[in-house]
Amino acid sequence: MTQTGQLIQTLAVDIGGSGIKVMVLDHAGEPVSDRDRVDTPQPAKPDAIIAVILDLAQDKQFDRVSVGFPGVIKAGVTMTAANLDSDWIGFNLATTLSDLLGKPVRVINDADMQGLGAVVGQGVELVVTLGTGVGSALFLDGILIPNLELGHHEFRKGATYEEQLGRAALDAAGKKKWNDRLQKAIASLEHLFNYDTLYLGGGNTKFINFELPVNVKIVPNISGLLGGITLWREK
Structure with a gap:
């Protein structure tokens, strides 16, 4: 729960080579919003993808953020991005998104995140x-x-x-x-x-x-x- 006693809601973000999807989940992992999808911008550079995430998140209520990213992740940093853009290599996605959204952010490989749900x-x-x-x-x-x-x-x-x-x-x-x-x-x-x-x-x-x-x-x-x-x- 949050400090006000409200149940925590999580913004889940799935970054893919062809699409970016978001959905808000309640404390039990049940969807409380629609699944929104936007085509991945090309070229798929960090600024362009982050702009899409911010746009998709702007009308949603959430307390924290989970991001699935198509590459190797170490401590929130994207180490590879074979199907996106080389500008992602060494990019601190967790810190960048946390600063922009004002919420705690955790980043994981996208297949790892799908596995957690399966x-x-x-x-x-x-x-x-x-x-x-x-x-x-x-x-x-x-x-x-x-x-x-x-x-x-x-x-x-x-x-x-x-x-x-x-x-x-x-x-x-x-x-x-x-x-x-x-x-x-x-x-x-x-x-x-x-x-x-x-x-x-x-x-x-x-x-x-x-x-x-x-x-x-x-x-x-x-x-x-x-x-x-x-x-x-x-x-």
Whole structure:
């Protein structure tokens, strides 16, 4: 609760290569606002994206902010940004947003935040997001192992998972070949991680046209926002 006794509300922000989404969550993680989305500005530089976030936040009531960002995050600083702009490298997003919004801000990798909203906390759980790029998050009994960045590791034929399964690859290769690659990726990841459950998220999951193994589940995109409440829970 806040000092006035009101229940805390969290502004969850999901920064993606193609869109920026925001939603306000109550203390239990339930949405109390609509999910608003704006296309990611191009070029996707810090000032342009922050301007979008400020605009989306201006008519909302919240006490703190959770941000999912597509790259490696260390202490609120964006260390990589493969699908945005190189100006993000070394940028202190948490402090910048906190100063501008006047609220405490926590920043985490976007796939990590989606995982926080999806996993059940049992065994080895792997999250892979299929969007503009390929994100990933790994959990052991509900504990996050941050900044996995599986998408930039080699997958097959000298190409990375992102080069084979990202949005550009889907557009170039077509849905049939993309689905064939995804099936190969699932088999490879199961041998690599021996996961109990694999969660697939991201906008491109709507193109999956084969029957998934019983321990592979598709999670809704809203998980990337709902994970924002978990980011503030004390361990």
